[in-house]
Amino acid sequence: MKDLTLTINGIRFKAKNLDDEFAAYVEKMLEESGIHSNRDNAAEKLFLAFLRLAAQNYNYEKEIEGIIEA
Numbered sequence: 001m002k003d004l005t006l007t008i009n010g011i012r013f014k015a016k017n018l019d020d021e022f023a024a025y026v027e028k029m030l031e032e033s034g035i036h037s038n039r040d041n042a043a044e045k046l047f048l049a050f051l052r053l054a055a056q057n058y059n060y061e062k063e064i065e066g067i068i069e070a
Helices: 020-032 043-069
Strands: 002-008 011-018
Touching: 002 020, 002 043, 011 020, 020 043
Parallel strands: none
Antiparallel strands: 002 011
8 A cells, every 4th residue: 555645835635545556656646747746736737637648548438338338
């Protein structure tokens, strides 16, 4: 189990006891979006990271729907 801590506009947020594999995935996705766990990050970057992951999820949902309907 792993903790994940982010600082956004000077405020620290901590998620505790995440599965190691999931925590590594989240850290990778955040870093690809320009968000780093070792420094303060702008709220705008967090929002853009959220949109990036929401778009990915949306596309997966559409793909799953297409498979089910086929």
